[in-house]
Amino acid sequence: MIELRDLHQDDMSVLYKWRQEPDVDRWLFERPPTGFSEHSEWFARFMGDPDREGWIILQDGVPCGFLSLIGVTSTQRRAAWKWYIGEADARGRGAGRAAQALGLDRAFAAKGLQKVWSEVHAANDAALKAQAAAGFRREGYLRRHSFKDGEFRDVVLLAILAEEWAARREGILRGLSASGLIAR
Numbered sequence: 001m002i003e004l005r006d007l008h009q010d011d012m013s014v015l016y017k018w019r020q021e022p023d024v025d026r027w028l029f030e031r032p033p034t035g036f037s038e039h040s041e042w043f044a045r046f047m048g049d050p051d052r053e054g055w056i057i058l059q060d061g062v063p064c065g066f067l068s069l070i071g072v073t074s075t076q077r078r079a080a081w082k083w084y085i086g087e088a089d090a091r092g093r094g095a096g097r098a099a100q101a102l103g104l105d106r107a108f109a110a111k112g113l114q115k116v117w118s119e120v121h122a123a124n125d126a127a128l129k130a131q132a133a134a135g136f137r138r139e140g141y142l143r144r145h146s147f148k149d150g151e152f153r154d155v156v157l158l159a160i161l162a163e164e165w166a167a168r169r170e171g172i173l174r175g176l177s178a179s180g181l182i183a184r
């Protein structure tokens with residue numbers, strides 16, 4: 001069963017561990033922290049910034065990933081979506097899809113956003129597939145937009161509008177509930 005819970009001060013260490021995972025870092029844009037003190041500074045900035053909202057993804061009550069929105073207080077009412085499943089054995093089993101649905105509900109209903117957008121490396125099949133399934137649409141293709149692991153990479157710009165999520169949410173939540181991935 002997948003749930004989201006608010007980020008706590010105690011989550012700093014697990015986020016550090018996940019952020020070091022090569023299979024997570026490969027797909028993120030920023031470089032990983034060089035050490036725990038850099039990470040703790042980032043974490044303090046995150047926790048103190050009203051414009052950022054983060055949730056821990058729980059699988060059967062155990063933390064398995066991180067989902068965040070950047071820009072929640074903007075007058076544009078749009079925020080950037082960032083996410084990963086940090087625990088390798090939780091990937092590819094529906095945790096991402098379930099967390100995504102719960103996160104989009106929070107973004108649109110609880111936070112009142114009108115748009116959620118995301119940059120995804122063009123080779124990131126798992127993220128592109130998962131996000132397309134929720135209704136994210138391609139808004140752009142940015143050539144050589146990211147420099148990662150010594151190479152320039154193309155990036156896909158994705159976004160979903162509040163009404164697009166509203167049109168799909170019921171069917172998606174029903175499917176996730178029928179698969180036992182979320183409670184309803």
Ligand SMILES: CC(C)(COP(=O)(O)OP(=O)(O)OC[C@H]1O[C@@H](n2cnc3c(N)ncnc32)[C@H](O)[C@@H]1OP(=O)(O)O)[C@@H](O)C(=O)NCCC(=O)NCCS
Nearest residue numbers: 027083084085091092093094095096097125126127129130
């Ligand atoms: C992207 C990510 C969050 C998706 O979460 P997940 O739990 O692994 O994905 P799910 O099991 O919910 O699967 C979502 C879809 O992607 C597909 N998928 C999962 N892993 C895949 C892979 N390695 N390659 C291709 N497709 C994959 C699934 O088949 C599923 O499609 P389906 O519903 O049609 O079957 C997760 O894989 C992850 O954290 N990856 C590393 C970090 C990352 O890429 N973060 C996103 C940066 S934009």
